[in-house]
Amino acid sequence: MMKRDTFLATLLGLSCLVAWEGYVRLAHTSPLVLPAPSVIGQSLWQGLHNGYLWPHIVHTLTEVVLGLCLGAFLGFVGGILLGESARWRGVLMPFVVISQVVPKLALAPLFIVWFGFGTLPTVVMTALICFFPLLENTVTCMQHINANQLELFRMLRASRWQTLWRLKIPAGLAHIMAGFRVAVVLAWVGAVVGEFIGASRGLGALIIAAQGSMDTPLMFAVLTLITVLGLTFYKLCDMLEQHWLNSSSDTSTRTTS
Amino acid sequence: MHFLQLDALHFAYPHRGEVVRDVCMQLAPGEIRCLIGRSGCGKTTVLKLAAGLLTPQHGQVSLKGQAVQQPVPDMGFVFQSPTLLNWLSVLDNVLLPLSLHGAINPEQRAYGEQLLAQMGLSNLCGDKPHRLSGGQQSRVAIARALVTRPSVLFMDEPFAALDAITRDELQRDFLDLCQTQGTAVLFVTHDMAEAVYLADHVSLMHAGGIQTSLAIDLPRPRQTAMRYTPAFNSLCEKLRLAMDAAA
Numbered sequence: 001m002m003k004r005d006t007f008l009a010t011l012l013g014l015s016c017l018v019a020w021e022g023y024v025r026l027a028h029t030s031p032l033v034l035p036a037p038s039v040i041g042q043s044l045w046q047g048l049h050n051g052y053l054w055p056h057i058v059h060t061l062t063e064v065v066l067g068l069c070l071g072a073f074l075g076f077v078g079g080i081l082l083g084e085s086a087r088w089r090g091v092l093m094p095f096v097v098i099s100q101v102v103p104k105l106a107l108a109p110l111f112i113v114w115f116g117f118g119t120l121p122t123v124v125m126t127a128l129i130c131f132f133p134l135l136e137n138t139v140t141c142m143q144h145i146n147a148n149q150l151e152l153f154r155m156l157r158a159s160r161w162q163t164l165w166r167l168k169i170p171a172g173l174a175h176i177m178a179g180f181r182v183a184v185v186l187a188w189v190g191a192v193v194g195e196f197i198g199a200s201r202g203l204g205a206l207i208i209a210a211q212g213s214m215d216t217p218l219m220f221a222v223l224t225l226i227t228v229l230g231l232t233f234y235k236l237c238d239m240l241e242q243h244w245l246n247s248s249s250d251t252s253t254r255t256t257s
Numbered sequence: 258m259h260f261l262q263l264d265a266l267h268f269a270y271p272h273r274g275e276v277v278r279d280v281c282m283q284l285a286p287g288e289i290r291c292l293i294g295r296s297g298c299g300k301t302t303v304l305k306l307a308a309g310l311l312t313p314q315h316g317q318v319s320l321k322g323q324a325v326q327q328p329v330p331d332m333g334f335v336f337q338s339p340t341l342l343n344w345l346s347v348l349d350n351v352l353l354p355l356s357l358h359g360a361i362n363p364e365q366r367a368y369g370e371q372l373l374a375q376m377g378l379s380n381l382c383g384d385k386p387h388r389l390s391g392g393q394q395s396r397v398a399i400a401r402a403l404v405t406r407p408s409v410l411f412m413d414e415p416f417a418a419l420d421a422i423t424r425d426e427l428q429r430d431f432l433d434l435c436q437t438q439g440t441a442v443l444f445v446t447h448d449m450a451e452a453v454y455l456a457d458h459v460s461l462m463h464a465g466g467i468q469t470s471l472a473i474d475l476p477r478p479r480q481t482a483m484r485y486t487p488a489f490n491s492l493c494e495k496l497r498l499a500m501d502a503a504a
Contacts, residue, residue: 148340151310155334156354170344245344
């Protein structure tokens, strides 16, 4: 069933590309407005082949990974703290929501003032965007643990720490990872938008540079790269989740000899 | 001094009236006592009070002469639903009460496997619980409760959701295991035939209090064929009449 779905999805994607290519060729659309997929592919291949794109890819990848790690760590730890303590939740949650309802794009100039040009403001922006889905999902799953399972752990005289690591986190892992998947996708938005505003390197900065030089095929080529990298991160996240879900059993009751 | 003693227990949940009133009960070592009554009469609350999961507003629970303020290692509890952890294997679920208090040694692991074998699940040790049927999950929950060799077991309608044949088989296997280990059991049920088949004594609850108690003088070990004898049916009828009188 899955293979069939994948085949159909691929077929749909290819059909869209063929339709796009056909439309551009038949309508003689200007490449400045809408370049054909074959032209975009050529631009992408040239950029990769002559090494022009690689420093930008590495730069953006670094920002995404650093921002994602920082945001996910803070979101996860914050989610556990707020999920475990109603008092902390009541006091801090309004501020967390305030930090998220402020448009991030509006904060970017402020970050440049505070952190200067370059990697740091983009990493901070990415972390700020990634932080919330992890926090929200972790808080939610901490509060929705099966009451009987909690009672079972009380009956087994488990400590608060054991209840957290042996019950709440494994039980909520699917929700936490759902938050992480959203964070992984948003990390690319954060990094690219951050580079739009205050960077001279990276894929976001390259889109702005391509716009300035009216190089629309390069803009599409960079968008394609961002899409492929984003999808790869999403898939890696999926694989990580499967690995954790499968391995949690093996580590919990190891036998001593 | 009794093995497990409940002395004049009173309990009220916040924003609800008193749900347990002046409950007194004693269990001897190895005794099986069923607590029967209509839904909402306070059976599960009494069970949780006895297990130390709830604290009575008045009265006291004592086990082997020691006051019970919270769950102690000598107790096991089986919930109405199996409450298995889906991310652990069947064997890891059984060993959970031990693994929370230290690394598992080979003897403990072997004992967990032996319990599963006695429950007829030896070939499912490595499976995840969601692959098991409802009856098999209940068996795993019982094995988990017995793995610490508790002297008293609290059971909260553990077989209520099972079909009749699976329930009969589980009752038989459960009795075998408890009698092998000499475990005392306080068993909550609303099924009169189950209460008569399992118990040495049945206490009937109504409106938060113990209405009456009935001694079940059927011989042990209990056989499935006993369910169709006049003595068994007469005890079920007595229980039914007592329940109707209480209502």
